[in-house]
Amino acid sequence: MKKASLKDIAQQAGVSTALVSYVLNGKEKETRVGEAIAQKIRLIAKELNYQPNHLAKSLRSGKTHTIGLIIADISNPFFANIARVVEDEAKKNGYTVIIGSCDEHAEKSWDLLNVLINRQVDGFIIVSCEGSENQVHYLKERNIPFVLLDRHFPEIQTDFVATNNYKASYDAGIHLIKSGYKKIGIMAYKSNMYHMEERVRGYKHALRDNKIEFHDAWLKEVHFETMDSEVRTAIDEILASEQRVDAMIFATYGLAINALKYITELRLQVPSDLAIVSYGQAEVFDLYYCPITYVQQPLEMLGKTSVEFLLKKLKNPDEGMKQILMEAKLIARDSSKPKTSAVNG
Amino acid sequence: MKKASLKDIAQQAGVSTALVSYVLNGKEKETRVGEAIAQKIRLIAKELNYQPNHLAKSLRSGKTHTIGLIIADISNPFFANIARVVEDEAKKNGYTVIIGSCDEHAEKSWDLLNVLINRQVDGFIIVSCEGSENQVHYLKERNIPFVLLDRHFPEIQTDFVATNNYKASYDAGIHLIKSGYKKIGIMAYKSNMYHMEERVRGYKHALRDNKIEFHDAWLKEVHFETMDSEVRTAIDEILASEQRVDAMIFATYGLAINALKYITELRLQVPSDLAIVSYGQAEVFDLYYCPITYVQQPLEMLGKTSVEFLLKKLKNPDEGMKQILMEAKLIARDSSKPKTSAVNG
DNA sequence: TTTTTTAGATTAAACGATTAAGCAAAATAT
DNA sequence: ATATTTTGCTTAATCGTTTAATCTAAAAAA
Numbered sequence: 157m158k159k160a161s162l163k164d165i166a167q168q169a170g171v172s173t174a175l176v177s178y179v180l181n182g183k184e185k186e187t188r189v190g191e192a193i194a195q196k197i198r199l200i201a202k203e204l205n206y207q208p209n210h211l212a213k214s215l216r217s218g219k220t221h222t223i224g225l226i227i228a229d230i231s232n233p234f235f236a237n238i239a240r241v242v243e244d245e246a247k248k249n250g251y252t253v254i255i256g257s258c259d260e261h262a263e264k265s266w267d268l269l270n271v272l273i274n275r276q277v278d279g280f281i282i283v284s285c286e287g288s289e290n291q292v293h294y295l296k297e298r299n300i301p302f303v304l305l306d307r308h309f310p311e312i313q314t315d316f317v318a319t320n321n322y323k324a325s326y327d328a329g330i331h332l333i334k335s336g337y338k339k340i341g342i343m344a345y346k347s348n349m350y351h352m353e354e355r356v357r358g359y360k361h362a363l364r365d366n367k368i369e370f371h372d373a374w375l376k377e378v379h380f381e382t383m384d385s386e387v388r389t390a391i392d393e394i395l396a397s398e399q400r401v402d403a404m405i406f407a408t409y410g411l412a413i414n415a416l417k418y419i420t421e422l423r424l425q426v427p428s429d430l431a432i433v434s435y436g437q438a439e440v441f442d443l444y445y446c447p448i449t450y451v452q453q454p455l456e457m458l459g460k461t462s463v464e465f466l467l468k469k470l471k472n473p474d475e476g477m478k479q480i481l482m483e484a485k486l487i488a489r490d491s492s493k494p495k496t497s498a499v500n501g
Numbered sequence: 502m503k504k505a506s507l508k509d510i511a512q513q514a515g516v517s518t519a520l521v522s523y524v525l526n527g528k529e530k531e532t533r534v535g536e537a538i539a540q541k542i543r544l545i546a547k548e549l550n551y552q553p554n555h556l557a558k559s560l561r562s563g564k565t566h567t568i569g570l571i572i573a574d575i576s577n578p579f580f581a582n583i584a585r586v587v588e589d590e591a592k593k594n595g596y597t598v599i600i601g602s603c604d605e606h607a608e609k610s611w612d613l614l615n616v617l618i619n620r621q622v623d624g625f626i627i628v629s630c631e632g633s634e635n636q637v638h639y640l641k642e643r644n645i646p647f648v649l650l651d652r653h654f655p656e657i658q659t660d661f662v663a664t665n666n667y668k669a670s671y672d673a674g675i676h677l678i679k680s681g682y683k684k685i686g687i688m689a690y691k692s693n694m695y696h697m698e699e700r701v702r703g704y705k706h707a708l709r710d711n712k713i714e715f716h717d718a719w720l721k722e723v724h725f726e727t728m729d730s731e732v733r734t735a736i737d738e739i740l741a742s743e744q745r746v747d748a749m750i751f752a753t754y755g756l757a758i759n760a761l762k763y764i765t766e767l768r769l770q771v772p773s774d775l776a777i778v779s780y781g782q783a784e785v786f787d788l789y790y791c792p793i794t795y796v797q798q799p800l801e802m803l804g805k806t807s808v809e810f811l812l813k814k815l816k817n818p819d820e821g822m823k824q825i826l827m828e829a830k831l832i833a834r835d836s837s838k839p840k841t842s843a844v845n846g
Numbered sequence: 847t848t849t850t851t852t853a854g855a856t857t858a859a860a861c862g863a864t865t866a867a868g869c870a871a872a873a874t875a876t
Numbered sequence: 877a878t879a880t881t882t883t884g885c886t887t888a889a890t891c892g893t894t895t896a897a898t899c900t901a902a903a904a905a906a
Contacts, residue, residue, distance in 0.1 A: 173863080190883085209863065215861090216862085216863050230584050230588065236581040240576040243600075255588070255598075440783075442786045443761050462789065483863035508892075517856050519858095558892080561894050
């Protein structure tokens, strides 16, 4: 029992496929289909449990109602959460999502892009990785609709939905300072990605605005690929330095996890030995013996808005560029509680 | 500058599209295409950067090289990790994966199934949820290839790849008993899913084989949807009961997380007040002040094998049924360390 | 020399839908 | 009664491939 096609319905109804198509697409008015025959077609369609063939539709229309989501890694909770939001929001609008993980690797990202372009996704939502500017330019040139998510390139005019990382880091810095910490370090990825630079810049400005001199040794930049080992070295160094820090900001969830493991090994007490504020969010932060203060990014909003922007663009390609920076929220916990009883609760 | 099609190449080469198709699909030998013309076609194809249109191919062949992966929730680390493995393994074989989250909800799962069938995925990898037996039967009837992953229905003959949950729970129980715990509870989902029942059965048998009488109060079954509140009640009850437990097994990651949060609130010490073994795996288990003993499922193998089974089935639909149960590994940590110095290190 | 075979190409249908264009009959206008 | 419009439907091209069937000329065999 094969799937029923338009033709099958047409035959049973004794009409042409055109009529069937018109009726089933609700164009009976414009195309003046007789009411009687329309009824009949609808009935037969229901009887045969007709399901239109997406492939054929897509081939004809050039639209697949599919969007490609390129992220670093679906097994990372941040991206997994984003993916879930995107999936739901897309489904709500009749779109299907194909997710690809590029491991922060421009080459993989490029492969994914091509695979998905070949599969004729209607558009992309992309969490760009370092060195993928050419890909963004490529999409622009080829006029393939896309929205950058979470990260963007300020020197390239694109739609994007991201977090105000500068502000988030600034707030994190201020928070630590207000809590009485004066020697504050930050660990970030070695990267010239704008979002990462902003996370560092915000931190620096928080220091500056509070007359705290920034020391180069306080900034630790590690490579994504070799994070596991580099984080340890970095922590060793930052604690051994002349200007030993009493607090640290971790610019990503991955960094924080690695650091926490090492800090636990070292039997350092949080926050007395080292106060902590981290980006990202996950169960660990709640359940760590000293709950971790973190920068809560508006995941839901980021995901939803990116889908919204993309779909609008698909409906109307000529619509203006949409760019939005959303504010993160600092969730204060014990890992950054006031150093002395002097300040705050 | 539109994408080049077979026709474009054919025109430039001054031949028919058939020839181009033959050459580009490596059928030049069987179909006796002249060597000279074949060269020319390949050259032009390269020049025009020809990329075949997947939609057209699929429409013709009935194969989309796409597989549907239905899981409970991509934002759950267990499934996210599985998804990643599946994604990679599929890509290695030229397949694309479409992931759908059904939230342990048979109705959503059914929707997803239909959406994906309509999108003509070639086959499915499914983590079944409660009450989805009809869906499995449906797939069998319609002869749509699929492999059940992580969970299966023993009363339905299907391909599947799963963990030996009975053995895993049995091992967990034995481990606790050997560590000196005698009053061991278990928390699971209220469910008649086989994998969940097996997790409970293994635990019970571990008790039985060690002459420990099982008390009904030791088994706490909570509903997935209302887990947050029910877990608390369950813990309260199991601790207040006459046969207060000194150790607990959590049958899923989600249960463990909720329980740990509450246990922390209650200021219970792990393992002295309550020893713990949990299913699932994630950073939390490492970073909890008392690292959590957990049942490590062979994620990578599960994912890989499920893809392998499915692809084999796609190649050769008549191949026999493939079923495999993989062994989990208990990772012993401090949360279940020996109660007295009597046993073990 | 005639017939058969073979190499090398083309034609056209098919996959399942959409849709512009066309056509005949009925209804309306002149 | 004739011209025009409207109604209701069909035809056929199209999207980009694949592939069975066919064709043609040249080569091989009879």
